[in-house]
Amino acid sequence: MKILVPVKRVVDYNVKVRVKTDGSGIETAGVKMSMNPFDEIAVEEAVRLKEKGVVTEIVAISMGVAQCAETIRTALAMGADRGILVETDADLQPLAVAKLLKAIADEEKPGMIILGKQAIDDDMSATGQMLAALLGWSQGTFASKLSVEGETLTVTREVDGGLETVALKLPSIVTTDLRLNEPRYASLPNIMKARKKTIDNKKPADYGVDPAPRLTTIRVDEPPKRKAGVKVASVAELVSKLRNEAKVI
């Protein structure tokens, strides 16, 4: 089975992001960019499925500015076989991304698409579910475990009260949660090898998709700041403050 792994280029999760002073968005100039951490988990899972012999080919896809090719290279170095870059300067929102991915899936005919449950920039947590809808496929979101048997994909999902297991008819969309696996670091030889793998360069128009956003960001504000309070010297003082000053216990 062929598998597609969409990967997003986002501000590295270690960067302390700042709101632009004019309120137009988040400062991204000169900031370190990396693959969305949940997408790394998706690439890792795809590579593991290939190592198990379930998957024959892994295609990594990214969308956005030209530098998204670097994010695809990272996936190729982890073990993906080839890449597709859909290059655009448009503000891509999950609906447009899902439409583009659907068009790619119609061409590539994968048995499964694995992607992160959420991107750590817009925190939308929507693309996988939307792609499943457009393709008319089943979806296993927030996956912590998956297994393929014949035409059935069994997914254990992280839900609010614990875990839920569902049986899905393939083809399926899987979105990854934290505990699905621990992504590998690409080895130097694999990074070298990845340079020789091919990345197809496409545009949204190649797929007949209008990437125009439906949501307009009017402004971005700093969240209300909390101030540091007081240090207490002992447990007894803490309990007394909580009881008499804050009155919460």
Added chain:
Amino acid sequence: MTALVLLEFDDSGIKQPSRSAVAAATALGEVHALVAGVDLGAASAAAAKLPGVSKVLVAESAALDHLMAEQTAALLVALAQGYSHILAATTAVGKNVLPRAAALLDVQPISDISAVVDADTFVRPIYAGNGMATVKSSDALKIITVRAASFDPVAVDGGSASIEAVSVGDLPGLSKFVSAELSKSERPELTAARIVISGGRGMQNGDNFSLLDPIADKLGAAVGASRAAVDAGFVPNEFQVGQTGKIVAPELYIAVGISGAIQHLAGMKDSKVIVAINKDEEAPIFQIADYGLVADLFVALPELAAELERS
């Protein structure tokens, strides 16, 4: 304008996050509520009592049990006609179902709103809450998940809505519920608790989390954890408070052995009162804590349990 809210419920009634979603919907206009699944008598009666709800739609079908995404999204699409907004709480169910329904209706969903500005404009956190984006939707229908911690839930009674059964058409048979393994706890749910006490990497192992138990029992608190503690395997993922876990805003949040990574703060910084107990005086958690205690948690926790017991 009429909004439709997908409700989640259990044996004790309509879940608190869903009641917060109703609260958000009441800011938009008339509110209808949807309960779906099997044996809906109690749930539909409970939904009809929610203040602000004028009509309860009841979709009874075994295919809708567990609110699986494929089936529930198809139901929402069938019901969408005539509604200006469709909402649910930002829960595992809401996040799973609503984007799927949105794509089927060619709508860009608006995830995890923390405020309603007007019928088209909403505030939502981005970058783990490091930015609050005000976004305006150009879609005719708005599909929204609601950050429960940002809206006071409506009361459990006071309303008297009409109840109407809706016909459930053909639903896709793409997925099947197999089993659920839910943590059994006498304690309140994390997202609904008045007090939360969470442990971090400083707890050192899963067994040490039992040090939080007597305090949680005494205070009627829920127990949570940082992502570091979950990643280290100390406790299951459903304990996780943070950007990628649960978002909580209790009256009192006690962070024990938690350094205060941005990821974690994103899940609890709206708490009314924050207490931090950490032996590292420089830990960033102290910068947002109302009361900080620099102490070894293995000494402080038993002391705290004893102090609470005493009074």
